[in-house]
Amino acid sequence: MSTLEEHIDVSVPLDTAWDCLHRSEAYPQFLDGVREARPEGEHRMHLDIDAGGRPQECVVEITDRTPENVMSWQTTSGPDLAGTFSLLPLDEQHTRVQARFEYDPGTIKETFGGPQGFAQASAIERGLRSDLEQLKQWVEGER
Numbered sequence: 001m002s003t004l005e006e007h008i009d010v011s012v013p014l015d016t017a018w019d020c021l022h023r024s025e026a027y028p029q030f031l032d033g034v035r036e037a038r039p040e041g042e043h044r045m046h047l048d049i050d051a052g053g054r055p056q057e058c059v060v061e062i063t064d065r066t067p068e069n070v071m072s073w074q075t076t077s078g079p080d081l082a083g084t085f086s087l088l089p090l091d092e093q094h095t096r097v098q099a100r101f102e103y104d105p106g107t108i109k110e111t112f113g114g115p116q117g118f119a120q121a122s123a124i125e126r127g128l129r130s131d132l133e134q135l136k137q138w139v140e141g142e143r
Contacts, residue, residue, distance in 0.1 A: 001082075001102050001103065001104055002102070002103055002104070002105055003100060003101070003102050004100070004101045004103075004124055004125055004128055005098065005099065005100045005101075006098075006099050006125070006128050006129055006132055007096055007097060007098040007099065007132070008096070008097050008132040008133065008135070008136050009090060009094055009095070009096050009097075009136075010094070010095050010096075010097055010135070010136045010139050010140060011093060011094055011140050012093070012094075012095060012139050012140060012142075013089075013092060013093055013095065014069060014087050014088075014089045014095045016095075016139065016142070017087055017095045017097060017139055018069060018071075018087055020135075020138070020139045020142055021071055021085055021087075021097075022062075022071070024037045024038065024039050024045040025037055025038060025039070026138065027045075027047070029134070029138050030131060030134035030135040030137075030138045031131050031134075032127060032130060032131060032134075033049050033050045033051070034047055034048070034049055034050075035048045035049060035050055035055070036048040040059065043061060043062045043063065043064075044059060044060065044061055044062065044076075045059070045060050045062065046058075046059055046060075047059075047060060047078075049078075051079070056078055056079075057077070057078060058075045058076075058077050058078025058079060058081075059075065059076045059077045059078070060073050060074070060075055060076070061073065061074050061075075061076050068086070069086065069087040069088070070084060070085070070086045070087075071084065071085045072084045072085075080103075080104060081101070081102070081103050082101075082102040082103075083099065083100055083101045083102060084098075084099070084100040085097060085098070085099055085100075086098040086100070097132065097135065097136075099128060099131075099132060101124070101128055103124070
């Protein structure tokens with residue numbers, strides 16, 4: 001598995017950022033490639049994604065570690081992907097969102113197409129940064 005970590009600071013309190021991350025139906029607004037997201041029970045969500053121009057479905061299992069403000073996720077169907085969002089309070093009105101994305105390069109190539117190796121890692125890094133920028137805009141607009 002390969003791992004990528006990025007972070008962004010948002011101008012909202014930690015509780016606001018935490019609540020926004022748990023609104024799965026809003027994921028298409030800030031996660032590129034997610035066409036639709038809907039909750040399936042308390043700790044699962046169903047995602048309709050665009051996988052290299054092909055529609056695909058996956059189910060994601062969510063695990064919260066509330067005292068540490070960590071939300072971990074793992075696909076249980078579809079491409080084998082996992083990640084974590086960690087929220088760190090900077091002050092009363094600002095929060096750092098740290099994203100960790102774990103993936104198998106072969107799975108990414110097979111599922112989404114595109115380059116391999118360094119070019120693939122660069123593309124995933126750009127995508128994660130873009131998603132975090134969109135998350136920032138959406139979260140700050142929700143206040």
